[in-house]
Amino acid sequence: MHTSFRTLTLSGLVLAGLAISACSSSTAEAEPASDTSSTAARSATATASSASPAASDGADRRQEVTSLTPRVVLSYDGGLMTVDAESGEVVGTTEHEGFLRLNSAGDGRHVLVSDSDVFRLFDTGLIDQTHGDHSHYYEQAPALTDTALEAPEAAHVVVHEGKTALFADGSGAIQVMDSTAFSDGVVEDGEVERHATEAPHHGVAVPLTDGNLLLTQGTEESRDTVQVVTPEGEVVAETTDCPGVHGEAAAAPTEQGDVISLGCENGPVVYRDGAFHKVAVQEEYQRSGNQFGSHDSPIVLADYKTDPDAEQERPTRIGLIDTRTDAIRTVDVGSAYWFRSLARGPEGEALVLTYDGQLNILDADTGEVLHEVDVVEAWEEPEEWQEPGPAVKVAGNRAYVTDAAAQKLHVVDIVAGTLVDSFDLPETPNEIAVVAGKPESPAAPDSGHPGHDHEDHEDHESHESHESHEH
Numbered sequence: 276m277h278t279s280f281r282t283l284t285l286s287g288l289v290l291a292g293l294a295i296s297a298c299s300s301s302t303a304e305a306e307p308a309s310d311t312s313s314t315a316a317r318s319a320t321a322t323a324s325s326a327s328p329a330a331s332d333g334a335d336r337r338q339e340v341t342s343l344t345p346r347v348v349l350s351y352d353g354g355l356m357t358v359d360a361e362s363g364e365v366v367g368t369t370e371h372e373g374f375l376r377l378n379s380a381g382d383g384r385h386v387l388v389s390d391s392d393v394f395r396l397f398d399t400g401l402i403d404q405t406h407g408d409h410s411h412y413y414e415q416a417p418a419l420t421d422t423a424l425e426a427p428e429a430a431h432v433v434v435h436e437g438k439t440a441l442f443a444d445g446s447g448a449i450q451v452m453d454s455t456a457f458s459d460g461v462v463e464d465g466e467v468e469r470h471a472t473e474a475p476h477h478g479v480a481v482p483l484t485d486g487n488l489l490l491t492q493g494t495e496e497s498r499d500t501v502q503v504v505t506p507e508g509e510v511v512a513e514t515t516d517c518p519g520v521h522g523e524a525a526a527a528p529t530e531q532g533d534v535i536s537l538g539c540e541n542g543p544v545v546y547r548d549g550a551f552h553k554v555a556v557q558e559e560y561q562r563s564g565n566q567f568g569s570h571d572s573p574i575v576l577a578d579y580k581t582d583p584d585a586e587q588e589r590p591t592r593i594g595l596i597d598t599r600t601d602a603i604r605t606v607d608v609g610s611a612y613w614f615r616s617l618a619r620g621p622e623g624e625a626l627v628l629t630y631d632g633q634l635n636i637l638d639a640d641t642g643e644v645l646h647e648v649d650v651v652e653a654w655e656e657p658e659e660w661q662e663p664g665p666a667v668k669v670a671g672n673r674a675y676v677t678d679a680a681a682q683k684l685h686v687v688d689i690v691a692g693t694l695v696d697s698f699d700l701p702e703t704p705n706e707i708a709v710v711a712g713k714p715e716s717p718a719a720p721d722s723g724h725p726g727h728d729h730e731d732h733e734d735h736e737s738h739e740s741h742e743s744h745e746h
Contacts, residue, residue, distance in 0.1 A: 337415035343712035350375040351702035357417040363698030367417040377708040378432035381439040381454030389429040396422040401712040420460045437718025438482035447472035449480040514551035524568030526598040536575040538563040572623030574639040606642040613656040615666035620689040646692025663705040670709040677704040
């Protein structure tokens with residue numbers, strides 16, 4: 276079997292100096308996925324506000340510190356704000372129009388901003404410079420960089436085992452690079468792998484540790500196929516039994532390699548030991564389009580929807596997918612939630628923020644509720660998924676919860692099950708990303724070999740999927 280799949284190595288990519296001289300006031304329209312190149316473009320609409328006077332020359336004002344404090348990046352109507360996770364201080368704001376989606380770039384410092392037809396690179400200002408057996412830490416003002424990777428209908432970002440994959444819904448194009456390529460605000464190795472799917476569709480790609488690529492195939496009208504493809508274009512594993520494929524998460528690997536779960540409309544499917552395995556469900560229609568994994572856990576947390584006719588289904592059950600046995604356990608958390616409600620804790624805990632305002636912290640292995648933390652006032656999902664609503668992200672043992680109604684950011688100690696801080700914000704938060712200075716999903720020293728150990732995953736942030744326009 277063969278599919279439309281290409282790999283190109285690009286040298287001298289996204290050089291900041293060339294970007295300034297070569298780019299006009301707007302990013303050029305992208306060509307088809309198979310023959311475009313990534314470019315760095317200066318954003319004509321993004322400017323540092325008066326709250327961040329050092330944004331344009333932050334490199335000259337960086338300050339050495341004894342340790343790095345996580346920073347929370349929040350989008351709002353009109354731009355981005357960066358918040359110190361311990362003090363709640365807004366350390367910088369950046370004006371930028373449009374609906375901005377946020378994902379960690381994977382290097383522990385940068386955030387990728389999905390902005391219509393480009394992924395823009397945002398520098399949070401956390402710098403970890405390693406020298407042999409020790410590191411030096413620096414902080415500087417956050418800023419939107421000049422680096423922009425063209426991607427028609429920029430959509431999913433997946434960070435996995437030291438790699439970052441970007442998917443463009445408008446072309447079906449995939450860009451894969453080392454997560455460390457972002458460390459200096461450009462793709463420093465000058466190398467991006469570019470791949471093309473057969474047609475534009477709302478899809479996702481996951482770079483695997485054996486060098487292969489897991490990707491979806493489909494069209495704008497339908498999609499039901501997931502493949503694993505070699506760099507030479509050979510399909511080595513495939514399933515077509517995943518209607519409406521949406522959402523992915525990585526679980527604990529086996530000795531044979533990566534384990535990836537994906538959401539379908541007839542029950543999830545799991546890629547394990549080189550093959551796809553269907554997860555049996557009782558319902559004819561069962562959709563788990565938002566999935567959250569933990570590198571040290573074989574269990575994947577997922578939403579659990581069963582009404583194909585609902586415009587806005589409000590489930591109270593979650594799914595806990597056991598990727599070892601291809602089985603799914605449901606837990607009723609007693610109140611509804613939405614796609615921004617779910618996250619994973621440092622020990623693989625399943626986190627669910629429900630309409631009653633509680634952050635439910637569950638043991639993913641047993642489904643037992645460990646803590647119920649009152650965080651926000653009672654709320655409901657907005658009619659449009661792009662509108663602000665509560666969202667949860669995790670870094671270390673802290674969960675960061677946005678509170679659009681009260682214009683606050685709340686901090687929860689996951690292990691203790693307590694609310695430790697609440698910060699007032701100058702704007703209503705929408706999307707959220709958290710970086711802590713260390714790579715979220717670093718490659719292990721023997722990452723080219725299946726079943727490798729992962730001892731430095733303490734700041735790993737689980738892969739997550741957004742229901743986006745299908746919500």
